[in-house]
Amino acid sequence: MSGAQNLTIDRVKQGQKLPELGCAVTATTVVLGALATRDWRPMHHDRDFAQVRNGVRDIFLNTPNLAHWFERYLTDWTGPKGRPGRMKFFMRGSVFAGDQMVFRGEVKQVETDAAGCGWATIDVSVSVEGQVMTSCTARMALPTAADDNPWRRRGEAWKP
Amino acid sequence: MSEIPAEVTGWIGQKRYPEESEFDVERGYVLTACSSVENGNPLYWDEKVARELTGGWVAPPSMISVWCRPHLYSPGREGEGLALKVHFDLKQKLGLPEAIMSEDELVFHAPVRPGDRVRSYQILRAVSDLKTTKLGRGRFWTIEVFYENQKGELLVEERITGFGYNRPGGEAEPSAVRQGGEAAAQRGEAERSASGRRDAK
Numbered sequence: 001m002s003g004a005q006n007l008t009i010d011r012v013k014q015g016q017k018l019p020e021l022g023c024a025v026t027a028t029t030v031v032l033g034a035l036a037t038r039d040w041r042p043m044h045h046d047r048d049f050a051q052v053r054n055g056v057r058d059i060f061l062n063t064p065n066l067a068h069w070f071e072r073y074l075t076d077w078t079g080p081k082g083r084p085g086r087m088k089f090f091m092r093g094s095v096f097a098g099d100q101m102v103f104r105g106e107v108k109q110v111e112t113d114a115a116g117c118g119w120a121t122i123d124v125s126v127s128v129e130g131q132v133m134t135s136c137t138a139r140m141a142l143p144t145a146a147d148d149n150p151w152r153r154r155g156e157a158w159k160p
Numbered sequence: 161m162s163e164i165p166a167e168v169t170g171w172i173g174q175k176r177y178p179e180e181s182e183f184d185v186e187r188g189y190v191l192t193a194c195s196s197v198e199n200g201n202p203l204y205w206d207e208k209v210a211r212e213l214t215g216g217w218v219a220p221p222s223m224i225s226v227w228c229r230p231h232l233y234s235p236g237r238e239g240e241g242l243a244l245k246v247h248f249d250l251k252q253k254l255g256l257p258e259a260i261m262s263e264d265e266l267v268f269h270a271p272v273r274p275g276d277r278v279r280s281y282q283i284l285r286a287v288s289d290l291k292t293t294k295l296g297r298g299r300f301w302t303i304e305v306f307y308e309n310q311k312g313e314l315l316v317e318e319r320i321t322g323f324g325y326n327r328p329g330g331e332a333e334p335s336a337v338r339q340g341g342e343a344a345a346q347r348g349e350a351e352r353s354a355s356g357r358r359d360a361k
Contacts, residue, residue: 029196036189036196038229063264065196067222072199080203080213084221088265151214151271160267 006079009110009118009142018077018105018122023069025061027097033065047097060094063134070124070136073103078140083150085119085160086139093133095126102127108137115157118144164287164299168253171284177245178281181227182234185276189226190219214271221268224307224316227278246282246303247322254287256298256324263321270313277310285319298325 023029027047034044039062042049050059061069067089075082095101109121120142125135139160141150194204202209203218210217219227230241242248251259272278288300305318 023198032192032196036193037223037226038189040232063261064222064225065193067264067266068193068199068220069197071220071222072194072197072201075199075201075203080201080209084268086265086267087222088263090263091261149213151218154270158269160269 006081006146007077007142008146008148009112009120009144012107012110012120012142014107014110016107018073018107018124021073021076021103023101023103025095025097025099025101027059030059030061030097033068034062037062037064037068039064056094056096058096058098060096063089063091066095066126066134069103069126070138073105073124074122074138074140077105078142081143081149081151083141083153084138085141086137088137090135091133092135093128093131095128095133099128101133112144113159115153115159116144117150117153117157117159118142118148165253168250168284168287171246171249172286173283175281175283179228179279181278181280182230183227185219185227185272185274185278187217187274190217190223190274193220193223193226217274218271219273221272221316222266224266224272224278224318227272227276228280228307244282244303244305244320246284247301247320250284250287250299250301250322251324254299254324256326258296258298258327259322259324260295261320261322262300263319265319267317267319268315269317270309270315272309272315276315278307278315279310280305280307282306291323293323293325295323296325296327298323 031045043054044059044062047059050056067087070087071084074084103124103126105122105124107120108123111119113119118141120140122138122140123135124138125132127133143149190204203213204220229243234241247259251257283304285302285304290297290299300321300323303320303322306314307316308314
């Protein structure tokens with residue numbers, strides 16, 4: 001399959017750490033993310049507005065784009081067969097242009113459900129200078145074997 | 161504002177604001193979104209992989225809100241297109257001008273595919289008693305949004321917890337900038353969340 005690597009559930013253990021992902025957030029990162037999520041509000045592209053109206057130091061990432069950053073971080077780890085089942089976000093602070101953001105993750109639970117679907121529950125966070133800005137608990141479906149594919153599951157076989 | 165108006169309690173459990181997106185799910189936006197986060201998942205870039213794994217192109221599940229946001233301008237529409245209208249109804253009816261989104265849970269069901277037309281509706285599930293937090297005094301509320309495709313298949317369930325509040329004292333924004341601390345960040349988050357939802361549908 002085009003050389004893509006896919007993580008199978010048997011290679012995932014509770015307590016396993018995901019590789020860190022760092023990104024230098026620029027104004028372009030913020031603006032591109034806002035436009036990609038069709039968020040036209042000025043605090044995501046206009047520094048004057050962010051400073052004067054919102055009282056913050058710069059433009060900042062919007063939540064829908066941050067959700068996509070989390071999804072990208074998780075599927076970088078799982079490969080394309082990894083299928084998001086559930087994501088829950090807890091918003092605490094903002095990531096601004098000029099920040100160096102770092103994604104971290106740790107596997108909290110591994111299970112196979114009654115339908116035979118493999119699941120990993122992962123706690124993920126994005127931090128700036130060691131302070132968590134948003135955390136996320138994600139439930140990812142992973143193949144149970146090389147020939148399994150969670151994306152084919154539907155109906156009673158898909159219980160996210 | 162100690163009592164919740166009967167009109168508001170009457171909304172709890174009601175299916176409100178059924179809407180259909182203004183345009184079909186399309187792959188150009190998928191690639192723009194993937195580019196914005198440097199998402200190289202071949203599922204979204206390699207048609208062979210997409211055919212093999214998902215029977216054709218799909219959109220990243222976390223993009224669901226993208227398909228339901230109104231354009232900034234739309235001919236014939238008066239005023240600003242609002243997303244999550246129940247949230248703004250609550251702010252108005254409860255007299256709580258500020259708001260943050262503190263939690264957001266997405267549960268993904270059927271894949272979203274190019275050509276889909278996404279439909280949504282909202283249900284208010286709960287409104288709390290008055291609470292005092294470091295942001296101010298107000299109420300928490302929980303809203304569920306259900307997204308379906310044109311065939312009526314459930315795509316995503318979203319459960320949002322918001323906090324509508326009045327600021328204590330209403331201190332000036334520039335002081336928050338100088339403080340550069342949590343208050344400033346939280347104020348930014350509040351404005352971002354509320355305003356972002358304003359532009360979302």
